[in-house]
Amino acid sequence: MSQTYPASDEFIARAHVNAAQYEEMYAASVSDPDAFWAEHGKRIDWIKPFTKVKNTSFEFGNVDIKWFEDGTLNVAANCIDRHVATRGDQTAIIWEPDDPKTPARHISYTELKDEVSRMANVLKAQGIGRGDRVVIYLPMIPEAAYAMLACARIGAIHSIVFAGFSPDALANRINDCGAKAVITADTAPRGGRRTALKSNTDKALFDCSDKVKCFVVKHTGDQTTWIDGRDLDLKAMMAEASTDCPPEEMGAEDPLFILYTSGSTGRPKGVVHTSGGYLVYASMTQQLTFDYHDGDIFWCTADVGWVTGHSYIVYGPLANGATTIMFEGVPTYPDAGRFWEVCAKHRVNQFYTAPTAIRALMGQGTEWVEKHDLSSLKLLGSVGEPINPEAWNWYNTHVGKGRCPIVDTFWQTETGGHMITALPGATAAKPGAATKPFFGVQPEVLDPATAEVQTDTAAEGVLCIKDSWPGQMRTVWGDHERFMDTYFSQYKGYYFTGDGCRRDADGDYWITGRVDDVINVSGHRMGTAEVESALVAHEAVAEAAVVGYPHDIKGQGIYAYVTLMNDQSPSEELRKELVKWVRTEIGPIASPDLIQWAPGLPKTRSGKIMRRILRKIAENDYGALGDTSTLADPSVVDDLIENRMNRG
Numbered sequence: 020m021s022q023t024y025p026a027s028d029e030f031i032a033r034a035h036v037n038a039a040q041y042e043e044m045y046a047a048s049v050s051d052p053d054a055f056w057a058e059h060g061k062r063i064d065w066i067k068p069f070t071k072v073k074n075t076s077f078e079f080g081n082v083d084i085k086w087f088e089d090g091t092l093n094v095a096a097n098c099i100d101r102h103v104a105t106r107g108d109q110t111a112i113i114w115e116p117d118d119p120k121t122p123a124r125h126i127s128y129t130e131l132k133d134e135v136s137r138m139a140n141v142l143k144a145q146g147i148g149r150g151d152r153v154v155i156y157l158p159m160i161p162e163a164a165y166a167m168l169a170c171a172r173i174g175a176i177h178s179i180v181f182a183g184f185s186p187d188a189l190a191n192r193i194n195d196c197g198a199k200a201v202i203t204a205d206t207a208p209r210g211g212r213r214t215a216l217k218s219n220t221d222k223a224l225f226d227c228s229d230k231v232k233c234f235v236v237k238h239t240g241d242q243t244t245w246i247d248g249r250d251l252d253l254k255a256m257m258a259e260a261s262t263d264c265p266p267e268e269m270g271a272e273d274p275l276f277i278l279y280t281s282g283s284t285g286r287p288k289g290v291v292h293t294s295g296g297y298l299v300y301a302s303m304t305q306q307l308t309f310d311y312h313d314g315d316i317f318w319c320t321a322d323v324g325w326v327t328g329h330s331y332i333v334y335g336p337l338a339n340g341a342t343t344i345m346f347e348g349v350p351t352y353p354d355a356g357r358f359w360e361v362c363a364k365h366r367v368n369q370f371y372t373a374p375t376a377i378r379a380l381m382g383q384g385t386e387w388v389e390k391h392d393l394s395s396l397k398l399l400g401s402v403g404e405p406i407n408p409e410a411w412n413w414y415n416t417h418v419g420k421g422r423c424p425i426v427d428t429f430w431q432t433e434t435g436g437h438m439i440t441a442l443p444g445a446t447a448a449k450p451g452a453a454t455k456p457f458f459g460v461q462p463e464v465l466d467p468a469t470a471e472v473q474t475d476t477a478a479e480g481v482l483c484i485k486d487s488w489p490g491q492m493r494t495v496w497g498d499h500e501r502f503m504d505t506y507f508s509q510y511k512g513y514y515f516t517g518d519g520c521r522r523d524a525d526g527d528y529w530i531t532g533r534v535d536d537v538i539n540v541s542g543h544r545m546g547t548a549e550v551e552s553a554l555v556a557h558e559a560v561a562e563a564a565v566v567g568y569p570h571d572i573k574g575q576g577i578y579a580y581v582t583l584m585n586d587q588s589p590s591e592e593l594r595k596e597l598v599k600w601v602r603t604e605i606g607p608i609a610s611p612d613l614i615q616w617a618p619g620l621p622k623t624r625s626g627k628i629m630r631r632i633l634r635k636i637a638e639n640d641y642g643a644l645g646d647t648s649t650l651a652d653p654s655v656v657d658d659l660i661e662n663r664m665n666r667g
């Protein structure tokens with residue numbers, strides 16, 4: 020039995036949801052979802068109230084997901100305007116810059132309304148309106164939040180591209196969603212260094228329609244190129260714009276944003292989230308999972324380029340009238356105490372980060388934590404990958420001082436918000452377990468081979484979800500077939516997460532990691548196929564196969580097997596060049612950690628690469644290769660083992 024860590028009696032007494040309430044509400048949420056969500060759908064403001072609640076089908080070939088479909092609302096009005104009357108002077112966003120010597124900024128709800136309205140008016144004046152797509156390629160600056168909310172205000176659909184992605188990745192996304200405009204900044208300071216976002220955008224726009232407008236936030240003032248007629252100085256235009264911009268009345272099922280994410284095959288998919296259900300779900304999970312109370316200071320350390328930043332820096336907290344922190348920097352700049360310094364400085368109450376950050380900081384020693392006053396912390400959260408017990412214990416002891424509940428939140432870009440997580444007043448934490456489903460979420464463990472639903476409480480298999488919840492993605496942008504194929508074809512009648520899991524005898528869920536060709540590097544999702552296609556685009560490469568392997572800090576590292584063209588020979592320079600190549604093709608997060616020169620790859624007689632074998636060799640577990648008799652040429656395996664790169 021694993022040790023459990025319940026919250027203190029005092030915490031439980033104040034919590035929004037205790038154990039008895041969780042049981043009762045959960046039962047209601049699955050026995051009568053219509054009644055449950057009709058009630059909780061009222062947590063946001065509707066222009067025209069919905070009369071229909073749930074209208075969803077997981078039937079393969081016919082997948083259709085609608086929530087609150089006849090209601091109308093405006094998401095930005097929910098995140099801003101409705102708070103202005105009651106808490107206009109309250110800080111909505113605390114912006115903490117990369118350089119700690121630069122003062123933080125406190126943006127009140129009233130200021131947020133003015134800034135967002137100004138930006139919305141600028142976009143409108145350039146012909147952007149309902150249903151148009153706007154790509155946002157910005158660092159963690161207030162303008163990123165303004166841009167999201169400005170789009171929401173006028174009914175445009177935003178698609179954020181993480182500022183660490185390359186010009187190619189940016190161009191692909193601009194083209195895939197047919198964006199009318201991109202919003203970027205001159206340069207982005209991060210960890211004392213600067214990323215040239217505008218120059219990346221210039222490169223990307225070479226491969227896009229010349230109609231795409233480019234709004235530039237002059238953030239650092241660094242010099243950039245400027246193309247008259249295409250490039251627009253966003254801050255200067257905002258200064259001239261009116262603060263009056265009435266929010267558009269949008270349908271609950273109108274798209275709010277597209278966010279590209281990696282899958283097993285092909286290019287990243289544009290995950291589409293809509294307005295009503297997403298906002299209900301993001302706000303409810305932010306309030307209940309983190310036990311957020313009015314006046315608390317909430318800090319999610321993610322980047323707005325990922326879904327975690329969408330739901331738990333911007334939409335969830337702001338819909339709840341919270342104070343949310345936006346941090347431009349990195350955990351180790353100027354030193355390994357930065358996170359804790361920021362917690363102390365802003366008296367943070369809930370702190371939400373990823374295991375990879377915890378592991379990196381853990382390696383720097385406890386003195387960095389002990390230097391800072393962390394007495395304001397009430398709760399800690401984890402997201403992005405399973406948290407290993409060492410990291411959990413360190414987080415609990417040194418950051419939470421043994422008095423802050425830890426919520427390990429399992430969810431995905433596709434799910435919009437938390438799926439399996441403790442609710443701190445209701446569920447005792449178990450290090451490494453995501454524990455229990457959120458309201459309305461019905462997890463099932465299926466046998467991966469037979470697709471049989473495991474009925475025993477203690478079970479292991481793949482994680483599927485039986486019915487829809489309001490935050491679920493609705494489609495893949497422009498490709499509903501791909502949506503159905505990716506998530507609903509393997510296990511008929513279920514949403515398939517792509518993750519493996521174990522349910523213990525207490526009914527708690529433990530996520531065991533992806534069962535497909537997606538790897539999780541420092542909490543970032545990466546498709547092995549994407550890295551492979553970047554590698555084979557290099558002229559020296561004939562063939563490449565990429566797998567994940569265990570990595571102490573990153574969780575998983577990227578291991579690439581590369582077969583060179585006949586006229587090429589392996590060298591250290593070429594290895595470096597390939598790493599650099601992948602960084603420019605996709606971005607630094609996709610850099611291979613290890614490249615092994617492979618004279619041949621293990622293939623079946625029909626030519627299919629046997630990834631199972633490559634994974635085992637990369638894991639340094641070559642004693643357990645299993646059946647290799649179906650290989651066309653078993654001798655290639657000996658060579659791969661002989662020259663393996665990970666001997667740790």
Ligand code: WTA
Pocket residue numbers: 280325326327401402403404405406427428429430431432433453516517518530532533539542543544
């Ligand atoms: C993994 C991030 C274990 C999982 C919100 C999932 C986790 C993928 C956890 C989604 C967790 C996320 N425990 N694994 N608490 N949270 N994952 O789309 O493999 O970037 O499928 O969304 O991250 O990654 P994504």
